[in-house]
Amino acid sequence: VGNYTRFGATVGDFATPFSQGAPTLGRNPVAWARATALHYFAFLDPTVQARYIQTHMDTFQEMAQYAVPLGDVEFFAALQEGGGLTVRNLAAKVPGGAKAAELGAQVGRQTFGRFQTSYNTFLMIDRAELWQAMRGQYAGKLDELAQYVRNATGGLNSRALGVGATQSAVEGMWIAFSPRLLRSTLALFANAMNPTTQVGRESLRTLV
Secondary structure, X not given: OHHHHHHHHXXXXXXXXXXOOHHHHHHOHHHHHHHHHHHHHHHHOOHHHHHHHHHOXXXXXXXXXXXXXXXXXXXHHHHOOOOOOOHHHHHOXXXXXXXXXXXXXXXXHHOHHHHHHHHHHHHXXXXXXXXXHHHOXXXXXXXXXXXXXXXXXXXXXXXXXXXXXXXXXXXXXHOOOOHHHHHHHHHHHHHHOOOOOHHHHHHHHHHO
16 A cells, blocks of 8 residues: 555656755756756656666766665555556456456556656666766765765665665655655754764755
């Protein structure tokens, strides 16, 4: 129920640049504008994501070494196997249901699938552009830069904090529309309260 609620309320709103992307907009408008433009264009041409990865492979490989996620499936858990009702299996029990389910899947790939690609394209490019812009001038360690980028773009890994699937499901139903984004934002504020560290200064600058 929580997965479908989040999925239904998110699909098609194209608000990612103004929620997960808000810190980047304040910190680096050029990076934000590039990520936003490709975010919208990726809905029309899903290959945008693959082409960007191909031309920025070194950046993504380095980000992966420091556990910076490329995308986010939190809002699309209902589309994953086991994340919602298994419509295909249910439809197979109805005469003609399998064919209808296949047609529905094709429609879904051209609508929900395109939006998922567009959504993940923004998060991926937002993080890559922010990483590249700060990589050469960051005075701290790269693991601290990775911590900042995760927090500033809603990429904090709840599992790495020991949060189980059941707790995440409960949080998604009753506490936060996006537990991962909420944790990331709180971590950004928490770091900003300690400006004696590099990541703290960057977080404070971003919020200001």
